Amino acid sequence: MMNTALKDETQVAKFRKLIIAVSIVIPLAVAALFGIKVEGVDFSFLPPFYAGINGLTAVLLMGALIAIKNKNMNLHQRLIQICLVLSLLFLLCYVAYHMTSDSTRYEGEYNILYYSILISHIFLSVAVIPLVLFTYLFAWEGKFDKHKKWTRFAFPIWLYVAVTGVIVYLMISPFYK
Numbered sequence: 001m002m003n004t005a006l007k008d009e010t011q012v013a014k015f016r017k018l019i020i021a022v023s024i025v026i027p028l029a030v031a032a033l034f035g036i037k038v039e040g041v042d043f044s045f046l047p048p049f050y051a052g053i054n055g056l057t058a059v060l061l062m063g064a065l066i067a068i069k070n071k072n073m074n075l076h077q078r079l080i081q082i083c084l085v086l087s088l089l090f091l092l093c094y095v096a097y098h099m100t101s102d103s104t105r106y107e108g109e110y111n112i113l114y115y116s117i118l119i120s121h122i123f124l125s126v127a128v129i130p131l132v133l134f135t136y137l138f139a140w141e142g143k144f145d146k147h148k149k150w151t152r153f154a155f156p157i158w159l160y161v162a163v164t165g166v167i168v169y170l171m172i173s174p175f176y177k
Helices: 009-033 045-068 071-101 109-141 144-175
Strands: none
Touching: 009 045, 009 071, 009 109, 045 071, 045 144, 109 144
């Protein structure tokens, strides 16, 4: 069951400000960290790992959808919480890899397709941060009507980002050095 005890408006206001801050800081920090290179550390094993995290997130998101359709709120909540943790783990692995490795160029014959998927994946991965966090906050507050409305946008975008993360990895993986 969601924590309906979170009713104190000052607490909720703090969480809203935190969500806005996180939604701004994460993309800026990731962009800034691309300019930092840590030498002597080999995280070349991470791309298949974080692609796997994306794949697992997609599967669990579908499981969360099935759980809520079957009115199993406890399972739905647990699966979403796991997806949030997986998304954070993905972010940490992604940043660690890109801080220690040179960027890989896609050299396949489907450039337009690859870059279309990659660009949409990047932009939507930024947009999904506040969407998912606010959607979660609404459920936590017990505002399920608002939660459902936001879920109509947050869920397909989150699922798209998770699935396209796997696709981008599969397309670029032959070109890793």
